[in-house]
Amino acid sequence: MSGYVYQDQDLVEPISDSVGEQWGNAALYNVLNVTGGSCALTYSASALTVDLAAGTITHYGSTVTVAAAPAGFTLVPDITNPLWTWLCISSTGTPVTVTGTASATPAVPEYGDRVPVALVYVQAGLTIANDASYKLEKRIAGFSGFNVGQMWAQE
Amino acid sequence: MSPIFTNASDYVAHRVFSQRVDVGGVTTWEVVDKWATGRVVASHDTKEAAQEMVGALREQRLAEVQEAHQ
Numbered sequence: 296m297s298g299y300v301y302q303d304q305d306l307v308e309p310i311s312d313s314v315g316e317q318w319g320n321a322a323l324y325n326v327l328n329v330t331g332g333s334c335a336l337t338y339s340a341s342a343l344t345v346d347l348a349a350g351t352i353t354h355y356g357s358t359v360t361v362a363a364a365p366a367g368f369t370l371v372p373d374i375t376n377p378l379w380t381w382l383c384i385s386s387t388g389t390p391v392t393v394t395g396t397a398s399a400t401p402a403v404p405e406y407g408d409r410v411p412v413a414l415v416y417v418q419a420g421l422t423i424a425n426d427a428s429y430k431l432e433k434r435i436a437g438f439s440g441f442n443v444g445q446m447w448a449q450e
Numbered sequence: 451m452s453p454i455f456t457n458a459s460d461y462v463a464h465r466v467f468s469q470r471v472d473v474g475g476v477t478t479w480e481v482v483d484k485w486a487t488g489r490v491v492a493s494h495d496t497k498e499a500a501q502e503m504v505g506a507l508r509e510q511r512l513a514e515v516q517e518a519h520q
Contacts, residue, residue: 394470404469407490
């Protein structure tokens with residue numbers, strides 16, 4: 296697989312450059328069959344973990360099968376400041392949590408060469424994943440499917 | 451939510467930073483430089499090593515920003 300990877304102009308939050316890059320790279324990096332529940336997330340109501348459902352992604356143009364990963368993600372809150380966290384899937388279908396630096400105005404981290412599934416705003420001292428202030432889930436469907444879903448849905 | 455940068459240091463700090471990466475119980479620390487192509491410029495085993503690199507990069511970028519605005 297070869298091609299050009301789009302990189303957006305750097306922006307500030309909450310509409311970060313990373314969000315724009317998802318649009319630009321939607322043909323190469325996406326989740327297939329979103330409306331069928333592929334790679335759906337379930338936020339724990341008692342802990343900082345997030346379950347990942349089985350599914351299929353496109354990583355840099357290649358189709359990758361994702362196995363279900365209960366508690367595949369763990370949020371890592373800071374004591375005094377909020378932060379942004381990407382919940383991603385690697386090129387091998389493994390859950391990857393990318394936790395940004397905590398700050399009064401935190402920067403959105405870079406999800407890198409991974410498929411982003413959700414961007415979570417983790418407020419200071421968070422103890423329950425489902426209580427996170429913002430859970431912005433990527434809901435774009437792959438172009439090999441028919442469902443062009445809603446890209447971002449705030450829960 | 452959007453930060454308003456009142457000085458160059460804050461601006462640079464928002465563009466050069468470290469981030470924690472957790473995969474299968476293994477934690478590493480990436481260094482991000484928004485001026486660099488690809489942006490994730492290094493990966494370290496420890497937070498301290500990443501922060502040391504971030505500190506050096508911020509000094510470099512801050513000098514460049516200040517020079518560009520002189």
